Amino acid sequence: MNFDQILSAIGGFGRYQKILYVWICLPQILLAFHMMVSIFTGATPPHRCRGFNSSSVAADLSSVPGSVNFSLLYSPCSSTGVPLQDNRTERVPCGRGWVYSQDTFQSTTVTEWDLVCDKAGLNSLGSSIYMFGLLVGSVLFGAMADRYGRRFVLLLSIALQTVFGVAVAFAPNFLVYMILRFLVGATISGVIINAFVLGTEWTCTKRRMLAGIITDYAFGLGYMLLAGVAYLIRDWRKLQLAISAPGFLLIFYIWVVPHSARWLLANDRREEAIALLRKAALVNGxxxxPVTQVEKCEIIGRRTQSYSAVDLVRTPQMRKRALILFYIWFVNVLVYYGLSLGVSRLGTDLYLNQFVFGLVEIPARTLVLLVLPRSRRLSQTGFLAIGGLACLLMLTVPEGQPNVVTGLAMLGKFGITASFAVIYVYTAEIFPTVIRQTGIGVSCMFARIGGVLAPIINMLDTHNSTIPLVIFGISPLLGAVLALALPETANRPLPDTVEDVENWDMMRSLPAKDNPEKCESVSQSASSTEELELQHLASQI
Known part of the structure; x- marks a missing residue:
C-alpha cells in the first residue's frame, strides 16, 4: 500500500484531521496580526514643527512685518525663520522636532522616532525589510522542515515569533525595531509553510483544497480582529505586545500537535509513524x-531523475508559461500588499477600512470555489482585470469623495484576493510533476519580491499620489492579458513531464484523470498528490 491508501483507510478527513486543522488555524489569526499591524503601529498622524503653540505663533506673527499666510506656519517639514522683505519669511527645516496629532493614535513608531520629512522613507524601508524576512524565512525554515520534521520547525517558529514579537514592543531604537521585525517575518514563513504542509500530509487529496481555504478564512478573521484590537489600543508598544503575547498560550501545542506520519515514514521512523496512524484511526473510528502493510508503505512522489530551476525555462512552451506565472505571482502580491498597506491614505475611518478589507476576503475566496471548476484561465484573467481596473478608476474620482475611493479600493482588494486564490491552484496544474514544487518555489520567490516593493511604491505617494495607483492598475491588467496565453487546465489531465507541456495539444485530447469521489477511496497517483502540497504557501506572504 502507498501512504494515501493507508490514509484513506484510517479516514482521510475525519475527526482527527479536523482537530488538527483547529490547531493549524489558531496561529493564522496571529499571523494576520503581525502581517498587518504596521498599518497602525507605523501610521503617520498629522504633524507640524515643534514650538508652534498659540503663544509661539503669536510671537512669530508679531515679528513678521505686515500680513502673512498663517497656514504656512503649520508646514509639516519646515518652519518660519528670519523675516524677509515683501512680507515673506525664510523657510528653514524643523530644528526642534515635531508635534503630532493624538486624535487617532497615542503613539506610533513614526511619532516616537520622528520618521517624517527627510526620514519618512525609513518607515517604508522597515516594511520592506519585514517582507524580506519572509523570503529568508521560507528558505531557512523550509529546509529545516525537510530535515528535522514539520512539527519541530512549526513549534520552533511559533516560539520564536512570540519571543521576537514581544521584543519588538521594547525596541530601544528604530534599527533594533527593524531587525526584530525582520526576524518576526522570517518566523512567520516558518509557521505558514509547516502548518499547511503538516495539514496536507494528514489530509486526503479530495479535501485538501477545501482545508487550505479554511486556513485562509482564519487569516481573514485575524485581519478583521486586528481592527478591533487596534481601535482599543492606540499606543504602538502596547498594541505590539497585545498581538504577540497570546503566542505564549500556544505552549500546549507541544502536547497536541502531531508529527507528519508521511514524513516519519519517509525518514525510516516507522514505529513512530505506525503509532500515530493507529491513534488517528482510533479517533476517526x-x-x-495490518502493520506489515504499513511497514512496507512506499512514499510516492520520489523522483528518480534530478531536475532544477533551469528546466523551467529550457524549452519554449515551458519557458513561456513559467515567465507568465512568475509575473502573475509578482503582481498579485505587489497589489495585494500595496492596497492593504495603503489603507491609511483612503481618507475615511482607518479602523472601519481595515475591518472591511479583511471582510472582503471571505466572499472573494468563496467565489473562487464556485468559478474555479469552470475555468482556471478566465477566472485568473477576470479577477486580475477587476483588481487593475478598480485601481485605475480611483484616479478618476474627484476630490472630496473619499467614500467612492474607498469603495473602489475594496473592489480592487476583492479582485486581487480572488486572483491570488486562483494562481496557486493554477500554478500547481500548469507545472509538470517533475518540477512542480521547484516551479512553485521559484514563483514564491517572485511573489516575495512584490511584497518587498509594495511599501516602496506606496512611498511614492508623497511625491505624486497617482504613481502608486497607476502601477497597481496597469500591472494586473497586463497580467490579465498574459494569462490568456496560458492553457486551460480545468478538468484536464495534469502534465507529468516537461515533454507533456511541450506536447500539450495532444494532451488536450485525452480524458481528464478520474478523481476520487470520497475521502475514503483510494487517492490519486503521485502527480496529483503532490500538486496542492504547497498551494497555500504563498497565499499569505
Missing part, C-alpha cells in the same frame, strides 16, 4: 491496516 477506523481500523489501521
Amino acid at each position: 477506523r481500523v489501521l491496516p
